[in-house]
Amino acid sequence: MPWPDTDGAVFRLIKQEIERQSTSIRLIASENFASPAVLAATGSVLTNKYSEGYPGRRYYGGNKIVDKIEDLARQRACTLFEADHANVQPHAGAIANMCVYQAFLKPGDTVLGMSLDHGGHLTHGSPVNFSGQHYRFVSYGVTDSDERIDLAQIEELAYEYHPKMIVLGATAYPRIIDTKPVREIADEVGAVLVFDAAHIAGLIAGGVHPNPTELADVVTFTTHKTLRGPRGGAIVCKSEHAKSIDKAMFPGIQGGPLEHVIAAKAVAFEEASSRLFATYAAQIVANSQALVSALADQGFRPVSGGTDNHLILIDLRTFDPDLTGKKAQSVLDDAGIVVNKNTIPNDSRSPFVASGIRIGTAAVTTQGMDADDMTVIADLIVRALRHQNDEQVAAKVRHEAQELCASRPPYPDLLKTL
Numbered sequence: 083m084p085w086p087d088t089d090g091a092v093f094r095l096i097k098q099e100i101e102r103q104s105t106s107i108r109l110i111a112s113e114n115f116a117s118p119a120v121l122a123a124t125g126s127v128l129t130n131k132y133s134e135g136y137p138g139r140r141y142y143g144g145n146k147i148v149d150k151i152e153d154l155a156r157q158r159a160c161t162l163f164e165a166d167h168a169n170v171q172p173h174a175g176a177i178a179n180m181c182v183y184q185a186f187l188k189p190g191d192t193v194l195g196m197s198l199d200h201g202g203h204l205t206h207g208s209p210v211n212f213s214g215q216h217y218r219f220v221s222y223g224v225t226d227s228d229e230r231i232d233l234a235q236i237e238e239l240a241y242e243y244h245p246k247m248i249v250l251g252a253t254a255y256p257r258i259i260d261t262k263p264v265r266e267i268a269d270e271v272g273a274v275l276v277f278d279a280a281h282i283a284g285l286i287a288g289g290v291h292p293n294p295t296e297l298a299d300v301v302t303f304t305t306h307k308t309l310r311g312p313r314g315g316a317i318v319c320k321s322e323h324a325k326s327i328d329k330a331m332f333p334g335i336q337g338g339p340l341e342h343v344i345a346a347k348a349v350a351f352e353e354a355s356s357r358l359f360a361t362y363a364a365q366i367v368a369n370s371q372a373l374v375s376a377l378a379d380q381g382f383r384p385v386s387g388g389t390d391n392h393l394i395l396i397d398l399r400t401f402d403p404d405l406t407g408k409k410a411q412s413v414l415d416d417a418g419i420v421v422n423k424n425t426i427p428n429d430s431r432s433p434f435v436a437s438g439i440r441i442g443t444a445a446v447t448t449q450g451m452d453a454d455d456m457t458v459i460a461d462l463i464v465r466a467l468r469h470q471n472d473e474q475v476a477a478k479v480r481h482e483a484q485e486l487c488a489s490r491p492p493y494p495d496l497l498k499t500l
């Protein structure tokens with residue numbers, strides 16, 4: 083596709099970003115490379131259509147085709163996650179969570195959620211987020227001993243606070259989340275159970291993480307992380323909650339849905355239902371396990387001792403007690419390796435500095451990298467961080483990172499348009 087020449091300033095920057103994404107090792111755990119089909123749907127004329135409401139019940143005319151698209155997206159989401167009902171309109175994962183809170187809670191109601199510094203998300207009750215400001219969140223975390231979700235603590239807090247809702251799911255938790263024991267706790271205290279699968283939706287679709295849909299009342303997720311679709315959110319739930327979820331989404335929170343993004347979500351759901359995607363999901367986990375063991379061999383401490391999913395949380399202190407997450411992120415950035423700083427459980431440093439980094443393998447696996455490539459990446463990370471102040475090492479590592487990426491171009495066709 084030729085690029086429009088009407089706005090050089092913007093399209094020049096988009097081309098630079100294509101180049102950046104093609105020449106750096108992208109290890110941000112929440113990022114991926116969406117397929118050309120997903121990009122095409124996102125860039126389609128559906129962006130021109132107003133379609134407030136739901137298929138068959140719109141406020142504007144001209145929605146015959148859009149209705150079919152949104153229905154297709156909803157059906158595919160239900161099939162993929164074995165759910166009764168789907169709402170594919172949330173503009174983002176955070177909005178999907180807002181919708182679920184709006185559907186079940188009143189301001190001031192009590193909710194149990196995972197604390198931010200143990201791996202939870204901002205929308206799980208952080209005081210700087212609407213969730214922590216409108217609702218009374220009580221936080222659970224991971225145990226000191228094995229750094230897994232502390233079920234005894236969830237049970238204790240559930241009996242003490244009688245929450246209306248329990249939120250499972252995380253943004254920096256490297257292990258499989260077992261829904262069943264928390265379902266039992268929720269039933270004991272009469273709480274709604276919400277599973278926020280933002281990060282792991284693709285792993286669930288690919289069959290390498292148990293599907294929480296049957297046990298949880300509602301499952302929220304993003305479509306752009308491991309699921310590899312367009313940037314956005316979605317909700318699946320039991321049919322008894324369908325009405326209140328839909329009402330909370332529209333007219334409760336959003337106006338017109340992004341039908342171009344919904345079309346791209348439909349494309350992504352179909353892609354994620356293929357055998358190829360199951361192979362992809364298994365390779366994501368194989369890659370993160372290969373990467374974590376190579377890093378552990380070099381003195382890094384993986385939080386919880388390893389990983390079951392697409393992400394690794396690294397405690398940097400065993401490698402270098404003075405190395406902060408902030409510094410590691412910037413050193414690696416200069417070396418062409420993109421990660422994010424992250425707090426580790428009970429971190430003594432603030433989230434802006436942090437003692438850890440979070441690493442994910444969803445994007446590099448989409449590029450076709452395998453376990454051998456992970457050993458190479460681990461070596462690059464170690465060299466960059468061991469010689470933090472040596473510009474020559476950074477340049478050498480950057481060069482090798484570029485070579486590795488050049489051998490696995492994520493968008494060969496787009497590169498030709500630069």
Ligand SMILES: *Cc1c(COP(=O)(O)O)cnc(C)c1O
Binds near residue numbers: 175179202203252304
């Ligand atoms: C990423 C994430 C979200 C928010 O998704 P956005 O699309 O960034 O709003 C919500 N919950 C969890 C657990 C996440 O990891």
